[in-house]
């Protein structure tokens with residue numbers, strides 16, 4: 060079913076963008092493109108710096124190997140925009156390529172799919188700042204703290220399905236007194252493009268956590284992770 064939906068996804072995304080391009084003025088379109096570019100940049104930096112750094116410092120494993128092996132799960136996340144739909148692929152990659160034990164992957168990954176959504180929190184934070192700037196609303200330090208707290212909570216509360224983060228965005232917007240209904244209608248047209256990227260971050264984060272937990276539990280198959288020939292004689 061996911062495969063079938065994905066065949067139609069480009070047409071759907073095209074339709075959404077065409078609607079935004081056709082109904083909004085060019086200035087708004089440029090702002091929305093800047094928002095998308097900003098989110099993509101933040102997500103890429105988050106994956107490389109935060110996840111790469113976390114993996115290196117917490118496990119000592121090769122970051123390059125991890126990024127090479129996680130690609131199938133990332134591609135599935137990017138194309139479906141759903142952590143839940145990607146879960147079977149994430150678990151398969153974790154167990155057959157990263158060397159994560161079945162016990163760890165079957166506990167950490169489904170849990171991460173529901174609560175660990177860094178990409179969604181990043182997206183909500185960026186969107187709120189984008190809206191505040193657009194409306195000329197001056198955010199105070201207390202507002203920034205509120206944004207951090209509410210976007211973290213809203214991301215935990217978001218389901219691993221497409222568009223969940225957009226619905227929870229209204230919570231973050233109203234927490235600092237910004238209008239939510241109009242803004243959500245505006246962002247909805249380009250949300251799918253951002254959803255694809257934030258889901259990729261979410262899925263990558265779940266896999267990093269699974270590796271860290273498994274290493275800590277001493278059940279990680281490092282030979283599999285390093286593609287080294289197994290030392291267990293048959």
Ligand code: ASP
Pocket residue numbers: 140141142143176178179217218219220221222223224225254257258261
């Ligand atoms: N689509 C995201 C996910 O499945 C959730 C969101 O909308 O941010 O991880």
